[in-house]
Amino acid sequence: MKLVFINLALVLSLFMNSFEDSFINTQETELTIVGNVKSVPTDMDLEQLKSVLKGERLRWDDGSKVVIALMKTDTPIGLTTSKRLFNMTGNQVNKHFLALVFQGKVKAPTFFDSADELEAFVAHTPGAIGVLRKVNDAQLNTILVVKSKSDQD
Amino acid sequence: MRRIDRILVIIISCFFCLSFCNDIVAQKTKIRGFVDVSAFFQDDKLNFGIGEYDLFITSELNDHISFLGETVFKYDPSSSTEFSVGVERVIINYNYKGNHSLLAGKHHTPINYWNDTYHHGRVFFPTIGRPLLFSAHIIPIHTTGLALQGLNLGKLKFGYNLMVGNGIGSNEITDNDKYKSITAAVHIKPLENLQIGASFYNDIISEGVELYGTVLDEQVNQQLYSGSVAYFGNRFEVLAEGTLVNNSTDSEGDVQSFASYLYAGVYIKEKWVPYFRLDYLNFQDGDPYLGNNDTSSIITGLRYEINYLMVIKLEYQYEDRDITGIENRISVQFAIGF
Numbered sequence: 001m002k003l004v005f006i007n008l009a010l011v012l013s014l015f016m017n018s019f020e021d022s023f024i025n026t027q028e029t030e031l032t033i034v035g036n037v038k039s040v041p042t043d044m045d046l047e048q049l050k051s052v053l054k055g056e057r058l059r060w061d062d063g064s065k066v067v068i069a070l071m072k073t074d075t076p077i078g079l080t081t082s083k084r085l086f087n088m089t090g091n092q093v094n095k096h097f098l099a100l101v102f103q104g105k106v107k108a109p110t111f112f113d114s115a116d117e118l119e120a121f122v123a124h125t126p127g128a129i130g131v132l133r134k135v136n137d138a139q140l141n142t143i144l145v146v147k148s149k150s151d152q153d
Numbered sequence: 154m155r156r157i158d159r160i161l162v163i164i165i166s167c168f169f170c171l172s173f174c175n176d177i178v179a180q181k182t183k184i185r186g187f188v189d190v191s192a193f194f195q196d197d198k199l200n201f202g203i204g205e206y207d208l209f210i211t212s213e214l215n216d217h218i219s220f221l222g223e224t225v226f227k228y229d230p231s232s233s234t235e236f237s238v239g240v241e242r243v244i245i246n247y248n249y250k251g252n253h254s255l256l257a258g259k260h261h262t263p264i265n266y267w268n269d270t271y272h273h274g275r276v277f278f279p280t281i282g283r284p285l286l287f288s289a290h291i292i293p294i295h296t297t298g299l300a301l302q303g304l305n306l307g308k309l310k311f312g313y314n315l316m317v318g319n320g321i322g323s324n325e326i327t328d329n330d331k332y333k334s335i336t337a338a339v340h341i342k343p344l345e346n347l348q349i350g351a352s353f354y355n356d357i358i359s360e361g362v363e364l365y366g367t368v369l370d371e372q373v374n375q376q377l378y379s380g381s382v383a384y385f386g387n388r389f390e391v392l393a394e395g396t397l398v399n400n401s402t403d404s405e406g407d408v409q410s411f412a413s414y415l416y417a418g419v420y421i422k423e424k425w426v427p428y429f430r431l432d433y434l435n436f437q438d439g440d441p442y443l444g445n446n447d448t449s450s451i452i453t454g455l456r457y458e459i460n461y462l463m464v465i466k467l468e469y470q471y472e473d474r475d476i477t478g479i480e481n482r483i484s485v486q487f488a489i490g491f
Contacts, residue, residue, distance in 0.1 A: 091460050
């Protein structure tokens with residue numbers, strides 16, 4: 001199945017609250033957002049992306065379920081994802097999702113040990129969106145995530 | 154059957170018929186649990202204990218319907234086994250569109266932030282125990298019924314709960330009277346990690362109902378007005394909630410009580426959180442079932458979060474009650490999720 005890939009190259013520390021600075025690694029990191037072609041939109045701004053990954057959106061515009069795929073938070077990419085996209089430590093990301101599941105407000109993301117497994121899961125799961133460091137499939141489309149107005153302020 | 158009951162039955166039937174028309178997917182069931190062990194020193198005596206043993210199950214039945222169950226095993230001196238089983242939540246969730254869902258079953262009444270967030274998972278509690286407004290029976294902790302729920306809507310991430318249930322005095326199977334409880338709750342999240350909410354609860358409690366050892370000798374019209382502010386960031390946490398209770402009877406008229414608490418904590422390192430909580434309960438004479446036991450309490454504590462599944466808390470609590478007087482207690486709790 002063809003994937004739509006959204007490349008994300010950001011210095012996310014620019015967008016972080018000053019209160020949280022001590023928890024942020026300021027090193028620039030390139031992250032790649034992967035989405036199943038069936039339902040995941042081909043572009044979204046950073047705030048929308050963060051909101052989706054935090055479990056705040058249950059369904060895509062076509063009605064299919066949002067399925068979140070993440071690398072385990074103790075892997076290097078999982079750790080970077082936690083810091084850059086969640087503004088949290090890996091432990092805080094796990095706590096965030098356990099709490100939401102316990103409240104009955106979201107289904108837990110599927111966590112992976114390997115990027116290949118994550119990529120295959122997203123490719124075969126309608127509505128799935130995930131985060132990787134790089135794309136292994138050269139045939140894939142790439143789209144830049146745009147800054148939203150609130151990010152630029 | 155009254156008209157509103159008929160309408161509710163039709164709505165439920167339609168939703169579930171529609172949902173079963175969707176493709177069936179493989180069932181995904183997960184079982185988790187929460188428990189804690191604790192110790193406290195009071196009246197020159199050290200005591201050890203175990204807390205609630207919470208079994209938590211979720212299951213996806215198809216693309217739109219999921220199940221959530223929370224069952225608690227806890228010490229009960231009246232039981233022959235010294236333990237009782239409490240079904241705390243049984244919720245069938247039908248996510249019918251976007252972030253909107255219909256929920257049926259037994260719920261924690263979404264009347265305030267604490268009750269709708271922490272449930273029985275002590276590992277999530279910012280303090281060892283619940284705020285005193287819970288043990289003072291200020292709020293109806295559970296409601297069995299139907300709820301419409303919306304989450305994270307629009308830029309303010311607006312959320313709502315509209316719940317109709319059996320009401321106070323009922324059991325899990327039948328309503329004890331013709332009156333339904335109504336809960337309406339709304340919240341917004343204007344900033345990251347900040348949630349501001351308000352709720353309204355209305356019920357008519359029938360004459361003859363026994364509440365916390367008191368048999369009501371007349372009907373009580375009850376309204377609860379609650380508000381909350383919660384901020385849980387990476388550096389500091391604040392949670393403040395208040396509930397105004399208006400119990401109205403023919404003989405006493407409107408009798409109002411107020412309960413509130415303020416919690417605040419600061420991360421001094423990633424895993425260490427010193428915190429405090431202030432509780433304040435104020436009752437008015439003549440309430441039909443809430444005893445007039447004005448209470449104030451101060452808690453100071455230290456929380457160490459080993460990881461998201463293991464938390465240790467050490468607390469000192471000073472409590473001053475009008476009737477039972479002053480109590481001091483030092484407690485420690487090790488709460489886990491598994």
